Amino acid sequence: MRSIEEFTRPLEYVTPLDKVLGDLVKSWAENEVMPVRRQFDEDWERHEIILPAFKKLMAEYGLQRAPFPEDLGGMGLGRSDATCVAVFRVFEHIARADSGMGLAFGAHIWPMEFITFKPHENRRLCEEFAPIFCDTTRPVFAAMVMTEPQGGSDIENVEIIKGSTLQTTAVREGDEWVINGHKLWASNTGGLAELMAVYCTTNPGSEDLNDFAVIFVPSNTPGVTHGKPYEKAGMATDMNSDVWFEDVRVPVWYRAIGPGEDAKWVGEIMSTGNMGIIAWYVGSMMNIYERLQEFLEPRKYRGRPLKEDDGVAGALADFASTIEALRILGYQSARMLDRQDLYGERWKPKAVAKARAHRYFAADKSLEAVGKVMNLMEAYGADRDWDVEKHWRDLKIIQLVEGSKQLCQIEVARWFFECETL
Numbered sequence: 538m539r540s541i542e543e544f545t546r547p548l549e550y551v552t553p554l555d556k557v558l559g560d561l562v563k564s565w566a567e568n569e570v571m572p573v574r575r576q577f578d579e580d581w582e583r584h585e586i587i588l589p590a591f592k593k594l595m596a597e598y599g600l601q602r603a604p605f606p607e608d609l610g611g612m613g614l615g616r617s618d619a620t621c622v623a624v625f626r627v628f629e630h631i632a633r634a635d636s637g638m639g640l641a642f643g644a645h646i647w648p649m650e651f652i653t654f655k656p657h658e659n660r661r662l663c664e665e666f667a668p669i670f671c672d673t674t675r676p677v678f679a680a681m682v683m684t685e686p687q688g689g690s691d692i693e694n695v696e697i698i699k700g701s702t703l704q705t706t707a708v709r710e711g712d713e714w715v716i717n718g719h720k721l722w723a724s725n726t727g728g729l730a731e732l733m734a735v736y737c738t739t740n741p742g743s744e745d746l747n748d749f750a751v752i753f754v755p756s757n758t759p760g761v762t763h764g765k766p767y768e769k770a771g772m773a774t775d776m777n778s779d780v781w782f783e784d785v786r787v788p789v790w791y792r793a794i795g796p797g798e799d800a801k802w803v804g805e806i807m808s809t810g811n812m813g814i815i816a817w818y819v820g821s822m823m824n825i826y827e828r829l830q831e832f833l834e835p836r837k838y839r840g841r842p843l844k845e846d847d848g849v850a851g852a853l854a855d856f857a858s859t860i861e862a863l864r865i866l867g868y869q870s871a872r873m874l875d876r877q878d879l880y881g882e883r884w885k886p887k888a889v890a891k892a893r894a895h896r897y898f899a900a901d902k903s904l905e906a907v908g909k910v911m912n913l914m915e916a917y918g919a920d921r922d923w924d925v926e927k928h929w930r931d932l933k934i935i936q937l938v939e940g941s942k943q944l945c946q947i948e949v950a951r952w953f954f955e956c957e958t959l
């Protein structure tokens with residue numbers, strides 16, 4: 538049978554690190570995750586089976602340290618010129634086994650971007666937080682805490698809404714921020730994340746971007762309460778919950794970058810985040826391809842192999858074409874974010890709009906394609922033994938992450954058609 542590596546990725550982008558990371562994560566996915574992944578759905582609350590698999594990836598292989606500078610025990614990912622392509626490679630291999638793990642790992646890397654990525658590396662905060670992730674043999678997670686009860690899309694829509702709907706407040710008292718608010722849904726909450734990047738306002742209702750603050754809060758700070766994990770339709774490996782902040786005090790220098798700069802670099806969070814989401818689609822789809830090959834192998838229709846039926850072969854071709862196109866698109870999207878000299882800076886609305894365009898196209902095409910694969914597999918499409926239904930549930934959930942589809946459409950129309958979003 539042909540391997541998933543038959544699907545094209547632009548090899549002119551590949552770095553030596555890419556192969557090492559790719560092989561490492563591929564073998565981890567096959568040996569540590571795939572044999573146990575069918576038990577993950579029931580492990581959504583306790584993570585007793587999920588965490589050991591994460592331990593190997595994050596603590597033993599050390600990928601939780603990846604963003605930090607090398608002299609602090611990290612891998613220097615934040616200073617690399619090939620960060621996004623390398624991340625894409627890792628994410629697609631994780632998602633091949635379990636896209637929820639891709640999301641949980643991505644949501645750990647994500648807040649670290651604020652303090653480890655050039656040109657806005659925050660050396661003081663790197664020194665403060667690197668030991669939490671680098672000097673340990675435990676898997677340690679971070680979380681990006683944005684969404685609030687009144688709506689997540691508006692908070693991510695910084696260009697237009699400018700943080701004016703944020704209800705979580707940060708008030709400066711002497712050398713401390715005092716934070717109050719209620720957040721929902723952040724990946725790795727529910728008691729998992731030990732460090733959170735929290736989106737706050739220093740002046741509720743303000744549209745002044747200087748008032749948009751991203752502040753780091755260790756979860757063990759007095760006044761922080763994580764709720765119970767939510768039970769979702771899938772993606773059990775990504776834990777989400779409410780988080781409450783009641784008079785939570787952290788030093789003033791726990792602010793990610795500074796007034797105006799925090800809001801500006803949220804754009805980078807959005808473009809890189811949307812690029813990463815494409816990798817989860819591609820990884821999952823490649824595993825569906827593998828399972829579909831196995832399904833087809835013994836199947837006969839009127840005494841001939843099922844795949845030799847013209848109608849079936851057409852459906853298979855459509856599925857393969859979708860993966861082929863999305864994988865090239867995803868790597869190109871990653872490369873565009875790495876080559877800011879050619880394509881513009883990652884934080885700018887143009888980069889965000891393009892990453893959102895690539896991401897929601899990937900989401901729509903993947904969901905359509907996997908639905909057709911399930912038709913082809915009939916009852917086996919719904920059978921947990923075949924894993925396709927798990928990917929199908931997870932792919933739908935990925936569509937609901939990091940702003941809605943409507944937000945993607947609005948941002949794309951705003952860029953390409955100069956809509957003003959009145």
Ligand SMILES: Cc1cc2nc3c(=O)[nH]c(=O)nc-3n(C[C@H](O)[C@H](O)[C@H](O)COP(=O)(O)OP(=O)(O)OC[C@H]3O[C@@H](n4cnc5c(N)ncnc54)[C@H](O)[C@@H]3O)c2cc1C
Pocket residue numbers: 644680681682683684685686687688689690691693721722723724725772775777934937938939940941942943944947
């Ligand atoms: C598995 C998972 C993981 C997640 N991880 C995180 C995380 O790590 N951190 C975090 O902070 N959040 C996280 N979220 C939350 C996610 O980011 C939000 O669900 C998302 O941003 C949408 O926000 P909302 O659910 O509040 O819906 P809303 O923003 O309230 O949207 C509700 C409806 O209104 C529509 N809508 C919103 N704005 C517009 C508009 N301008 N024009 C037209 N229609 C609009 C939407 O499309 C949607 O249909 C996660 C969610 C899931 C499912």
